[in-house]
Amino acid sequence: MILRDFFDIEAVKLDLEGETKDEVLKELIGLLGLDDKSEGILFKMLKRRENLGSTGIGNGIAIPHCRSLVVNRLRLAFGRKPDGVDFKAIDDRPVRDFFLIVAPPLEVSNQYLPVLGKIAQFAKEPDVPEQLGQLETPEDFLALLEAKSI
Amino acid sequence: MDAQLEILLQIQDLKGQRRGLEEGRSERQVEEEAFNLRVDEALTGLDEKIDQVMEELDPGVRRRYDRLAGGIDRAVVPVINGVCYGCFVSVATSVASDPAERAKLRNCDHCGRFLYFLD
Numbered sequence: 001m002i003l004r005d006f007f008d009i010e011a012v013k014l015d016l017e018g019e020t021k022d023e024v025l026k027e028l029i030g031l032l033g034l035d036d037k038s039e040g041i042l043f044k045m046l047k048r049r050e051n052l053g054s055t056g057i058g059n060g061i062a063i064p065h066c067r068s069l070v071v072n073r074l075r076l077a078f079g080r081k082p083d084g085v086d087f088k089a090i091d092d093r094p095v096r097d098f099f100l101i102v103a104p105p106l107e108v109s110n111q112y113l114p115v116l117g118k119i120a121q122f123a124k125e126p127d128v129p130e131q132l133g134q135l136e137t138p139e140d141f142l143a144l145l146e147a148k149s150i
Numbered sequence: 151m152d153a154q155l156e157i158l159l160q161i162q163d164l165k166g167q168r169r170g171l172e173e174g175r176s177e178r179q180v181e182e183e184a185f186n187l188r189v190d191e192a193l194t195g196l197d198e199k200i201d202q203v204m205e206e207l208d209p210g211v212r213r214r215y216d217r218l219a220g221g222i223d224r225a226v227v228p229v230i231n232g233v234c235y236g237c238f239v240s241v242a243t244s245v246a247s248d249p250a251e252r253a254k255l256r257n258c259d260h261c262g263r264f265l266y267f268l269d
Contacts, residue, residue, distance in 0.1 A: 037151040040156075041156060041159050045163050045164075045167070048164065053188065057184060063184075063185075067166050068159075068163045069162055069163055069226065070159065072228065072230055105163070106235075116180055
């Protein structure tokens with residue numbers, strides 16, 4: 001499977017409103033359509049992962065991720081905050097593009113790590129930040145993933 | 151959702167994260183290479199957090215959790231489509247179909263694991 005196959009269009013938002021790291025994380029979680037309690041638990045887990053070390057990998061991209069019992073399958077979301085937010089990224093630059101990845105602890109299909117690796121690989125391609133910045137619709141995002149064939 | 155169940159889910163998630171970093175060679179490699187995570191420090195941090203969250207459990211729930219966690223891999227498991235994903239035995243329909251019952255702290259009648267309902 002390619003990355004495109006893991007994203008639902010409802011889980012792509014190109015105009016995130018959050019102004020802080022926490023607000024952006026909550027907004028990304030909201031794209032997954034979970035109940036309130038599950039959202040709260042997931043937020044705590046993602047925060048704890050961020051406290052171990054930022055998932056901001058540089059070039060304006062972050063990949064917050066964790067395993068959690070509150071999902072029953074691999075779930076992904078993408079969000080873009082045009083002005084960027086301080087995410088304590090490796091290069092200390094603001095983060096504009098966010099890929100959220102959440103998987104259950106025991107994932108039968110075993111896709112979590114391959115997908116995490118693929119997104120990290122995708123994010124490190126030199127032309128990707130510029131291409132992500134030019135997206136106008138969620139459909140454009142999915143088309144970009146498809147074009148990359150990762 | 152019962153407040154104690156919420157704490158149990160957090161503990162289980164933290165332990166799952168710890169297990170992934172400690173035992174999963176691929177997970178450790180991805181975290182180190184893609185995210186520059188210092189895994190040994192992360193494991194220490196997770197241990198501290200687990201201890202801290204464990205303190206929030208009521209004594210009775212903690213005792214039961216400790217007993218379960220000492221003997222089996224996962225002490226808290228999901229119920230999906232009415233089936234306990236610890237032992238794969240069906241949960242009583244009267245429980246699985248009642249939102250009030252589903253929200254309570256509950257153990258599987260068959261394997262004893264803590265249950266949470268996930269649809």
